[in-house]
Amino acid sequence: FGEKEVALLHGVTGSGKTRLYLELIREITSRGGQVLYLLPEIALTTxxxxxxxxxxxxxxAVYHSKINYNERVEIWRSAAAGKAVIMAARSGLFLPFQRLELIIVDEEHDASFKQFDPAPRY
Structure with missing residues (x-):
């Protein structure tokens, strides 16, 4: 993963994908970097x-549509201040990271990551 800007990790359930994610997160946060961990469903975060x-x-920090306004503002500020790991639904892409080094899109194939209407599409 160190030599590639974009990498796809594919494996069946229980094959160690999450363990690898955790090692990458530990490595990046130990040197002061930030990680955005995107999940398709809020239920998967707990x-x-x-x-x-x-x-x-x-x-x-956990950022999604079910948190209240004050929590959203606090997480926004945390991202700008360098909070190490933010787990989020797709709206987390718009947080103001300062040292974002890794984005993990878990369950990338899930349709909830796609938006076609209204604009912007992502």
Missing amino acids: QLVGRLQRILGNDI
């Missing part, structure tokens, strides 16, 4: 956040 917090501590 288990993964717990796992990440056990490894990385509390330097993780």
Whole structure:
């Protein structure tokens, strides 16, 4: 992964993809970089956040449509201040990261990552 700007990691459930993600996250955050971990469904965040917090501590924020306005503002500020890991739905792409080094798009094939109307399309 170190030599490629874009890489696709494909594997069946239980093949170690998440373990590899965690190692990459640990490496990047140890040198002060930021990671955006995109998930297609809010429901998937709870288990993964717990796992990440056990490894990385509390330097993780979760950003999605179900959080209130004040929490959104706080996470926006955290991203701008260099918060290490932000887990988000696709709207997380618009956060003001300062040292974003890795974007993980988990379950990339999921239709909830696609938007066709209204513009902008992404």
